[in-house]
Amino acid sequence: MRSSIVPYERTILSGYMSGYSFLLEGMGMANENRLTEKTLKAIKTAQHGERVNDGGGLVGQVRGSGSVSVSFVYQFRSPDTSKQREIGCGAWPVDSLAEIRARRNTYREQVRNKIDPIELRRQNQADLEEARRQEHNRRLAAQREADAAAKAVAAEAAAPTMNTLFAQWDELHGATLDAHWRAVRQSHWRCHVAPVIGLLKIKEVDTKPLLDHLDRMRLDGNAVTANKVLTLVRQVAKWGKARGYVASGSPLLELDPPTKSKDPKAQQKAENFDAAAYLAKHGDEAIGEDGEDDKAGRALSFAELVELLHNKLPASTQANTGKSMICFMLATGVRGNQAVRLRWNWVVLEKRLIIFPAGSMKARKMHHVHLSDFALEQLQKMAAIRTGDFVFPAPIKENDHVLRSNVGNDITARQFYRQDGERENAYQARLAKRLKCRRARQDLDRYNLSAGKWTLYDLRRTAATRLCEVTGADWDTIKRVLAHANDHGVTARYVRFSQWEDRCAALNALGTAQAECQAGQLPDVAKASNQVRLKQA
Template structure:
């Protein structure tokens, strides 16, 4: 039998530490909150430990004694009761994650993000690609259990026959699993990671398979810009923004200036980037002068291009125009121009370092590009 009575436990005062025997005691803090504490020596480390059994308002004296007796039984069996409880909680938490399937989590992820996607086509592509290719294979699998073999089972049937779709599906799976890890639904490396992982087992795209978009020769840009600068339409403003930032169409079409443009820096969320990584774009005064604009379709931008030049060129081709100019007409390092286009450079560690340190150099490059584009206006 213990030393405490129910009445003594009920009437305990602030600051009391009332022992019940065999390591169990009732502690009362300065605010009068009563809690059960079990003091013992760990059979693993031989160190003194304190294990809480809960509030005395919720756990009775009898229940606290039962918990103590169970803990003492564990100690006799060379088990540390705190370690055992922690392991039990971890197992319960892990079991709870098993009920969150990839499909359930992915649908929730999309629902939470799509409010920021202004392009309806972009929303539909996310849902449709996962519905058609990922969900039939891994939709029922717990987020925690999606592994490399499962990802490859999704990708291999389409990797060589639907190359662009497969690339996008892989990227979307990677983003979703990264989010799941952030929410502690899984641990370890991302099985959909490309560099240093899936690129070791899946074929890379050959350069001959890359579709090139008709580009405006950079020599024609100043006169083209001079004409384009006189058009006040949203299409013209958006096209000028695309040219001055060297961005892709969808990156501009889904822009949320209030959230993404801070001062003279545009941060494009990873979800909208081809490489699924956040991209920062230094903005010139000329670029900032194009905001705001109402996003228009790629076809509308193509028509806008045609109004100001007889040369066949596309919106995406403007990126090639910028890259050719940077390589032929400037002394900026190759990696700086590639980073301005959000292309991967060198290995992953060096790329992360360069992204954080090359912003000033990229800003100088974009200033030079803006000056070149508008050079015919001052002539």
């Protein structure tokens, strides 16, 4: 009978039966589970579009494109609107009949409990979407937090250290300094700052370890170097503050070199001082030198210059380069670092003139120096043994200048004095140690002078002091000779008077006096009754 029903009639009948089944279910009279797996497998593709009824509101529709499948829906009347609605329960054969019926039973139970399955699913879907959105937002927030933490870690890792700050300072500011002084600052940082606080972040720097290190240096007798290191760190910190690397409240900005104590030495205290003992130690040349004990270094007197130039220097085993440089500095008053770097290109012998370019000067201003007969003699000696560009060449290295430290060491290594209050055994131990040096064995005390120890730095002080003596205290001329800063302020910008003639006369007078010292004679100018006074500008 069934096979004789045409498709159209089958559709009508199927729809009728479906509606009838729904009606019966609502009345509690419908049969359920009418379909079997065997029945579904028997459906052909030609039955595409037909509906099958499993009872209990479960209705399927045949899909026959390619392979047969049946999509099932549960038909119910909404408890909310009382309208007939359908909700999908799955598709056979992807889902088994048991799974499809279980979903139908779940939906039917919800309807019996006055819950619309479609609205519940929509609500669940909305809740799921909201949960997904919240999870997405949570993950985004977590990712942002992780990114921020990673950036913070990277920023912390990239935060500049003290060594980084000094490298930038040296590249930008240190490059403007004289090569020697730049190397000195690099050495100070490398030896005394980098090992202590160099690897610390600028914002985390604690100055106590550095100060402790510098205090130990002072106890070891290196107070001058300690103060220079402290000044360098503060200079670098101020440079970094101006560029935003160092915070305003950083302890680096509070570093100050210790001020020199105003307390007099033990021998200068009122209850201890003995004028006769003082003159016995320093000689009559100390008379009139008020406050000289507080000044760094000393100036050699003309009497000492007679000792040095006539006796000590010629008999010394020091190299001729060093000897000529000592005489040259005494005759011109130039700084040691300027003397060792002097080039022949800066010298015009026929005009008795040296022009130091701005790049070689401490104040970065060009400086002219007149050559007296005594100074000219030193350059002529060096011209006779000229080996390269430098006036005072290095002994070994080709086309390089002699080191200032070498000349300074040659001077100090040829002096040996008994210290005040030193015991004999301590003196002998110090002497034995000194005699291990080759130069000391040859010239142990060759450069000892009557007024005591002297250094390379004292040569410029000697030239300035003796210039004062031969010019009758013409301070303006002496400042010009020494290339010191002009203290006339704005006026100096308008007054273009170099005092060149006075400078030449002063250096000539000094050179004449030094030539007399070299000849073994105390210059007449050293006698108070015969001072040479220059014409005032």
